[in-house]
Amino acid sequence: MAEINHFEYGWITPALSYALSVLGSFLGLVCAARIRVAATTGQRVWWGILAAWAIGGTAIWSMHFMAMLGFAVEGTRIRYDVPITVVSALIAVVAVGIGLAIVGTGRVSALRIGVGGVFTGAGVAAMHYTGMAAMRLGGSLGYDGVRVxxxxxxxxxxxxxxxxxxxxVRRALAVAASALVMGVAVNGMHFTGMxxxxxxxxxxxxxxxxAGFSTLLxxxxxxxxxxxxxLVYALLAAPTEEDRAGAAYLDARRVDPAGASVPDPQPAPDPVGLRARGTLARPGSTFPTRRVDPPR
Incomplete structure (x- = not known):
């Protein structure tokens, strides 16, 4: 049996993989929070897709391959089958997306969360072992059933x-703390499987x-x-709950108690015709006046 080194480059790869999982988890949780408050079905689908890519693509799949950068087997080189690697990424994103769809629609319940968790967890495990199956080396792989x-x-x-x-979770501090916990869980699953x-x-x-890892990196x-x-651009560009509340308040202010719309404010009087004649926009023009020249 060959000697395996999971930390070929020391603490760098596990630290980077943890940072990726925390970043993806944080962005994914923020996007997932928008699903419940979205006004339309299209908006819910949009935020669900973004959350799935953040958690499945960044927090899980990217973390997996960043950690694999430090994986080495003495006596053989390691290559990766690109199509299988891409499939493993899609498995992670789709699994998380389906889990979010289960819990993000309808009334939230423990049953929905449990079913979604089982489905998503199985998908994450499938992603991990599909990614491992993409490895090509001068040997055969074996697994301990209990640890699997x-x-x-x-x-x-x-x-x-x-x-x-x-x-x-809604508050920013709670989301950040949750992302740290999720990062530990994702990395724990990966290194337990490894x-x-x-x-x-x-x-x-x-x-x-x-393909070598340097080619995929x-x-x-x-x-x-x-x-x-x-994801950051989408989150910054999208209106928040406070923005919607402010817009609703301004709309309400434009309607009087009887339900009639308040007319738009009329422009200020223009006794000398400044706006009509546009003299301020033409340098050198005479200033308008109402003075009548006396007869000669």
Whole structure:
């Protein structure tokens, strides 16, 4: 059995993976909070998609591959099958999206959160082991069944807690604290699953096909930056509950108690015809006056 190193570059990769999971969780929770207060079905779908990409794509999938950057097996190189890697990302996003759809529509209940958590957790575990199946190396992979089951259980619990937080947490400080907790849960699931892995090298090392991690790193980083910037822009551009309340208050002020609309304010009197003649906009023109020249 080959020797496995999960921290080839020391603390850098686990620290970055935790930071990614916290960032994605924070943005995802903020987007998920908008689902419950959205005015239309289209808005709820939009915020659900953004939350799914934030949590599934950034907090879970990007964290997984950032942690895999520090994974090494002595005696063999590691490559990745790109199509399977992309499929693993889609599994994470779709699983989180379905979980949010379950808890984000209708009355919130423990049953909905539990069902959504089981489905999402199973999807997250499927993403992890699909991503592991994308590895290409000079050996065969084996897994410890007990630790695999433990990692799936952690994924289900973490997903259930995440969905519960998504529909209950509103204040910024609580969202930040929840993101920190979710980051611990996501990383705990990943490294528990990785601890179940064993590698048995082949006696004859053939050519290993696939993309190296350095090849995948640039598009993954660019995708994460694009998603994060897009999410931040969407959150900043969207009106908040306070904005909607302010707009409703101003609309109410424009209606008198009898229900009739208050007319728009009339322009101020213009006795000398400044606006009509536009003299202030033409330098050198004479100033308008009502004075009548005396007869000569």
């Amino acid at each position: 089951a433990l990692s799936v259980a952690i994924a289900v619990v973490a997903a259930t807690v995440a969905l519960w937080l998504a529909v209950t 601890s179940a892995l064993s590698v048995h090298l082949h006696e004859q090392q053939g050519e290993i096909t696939g 640039v598009p993954i980083v660019l995708a994460v930056i694009f998603v994060v910037v897009g």
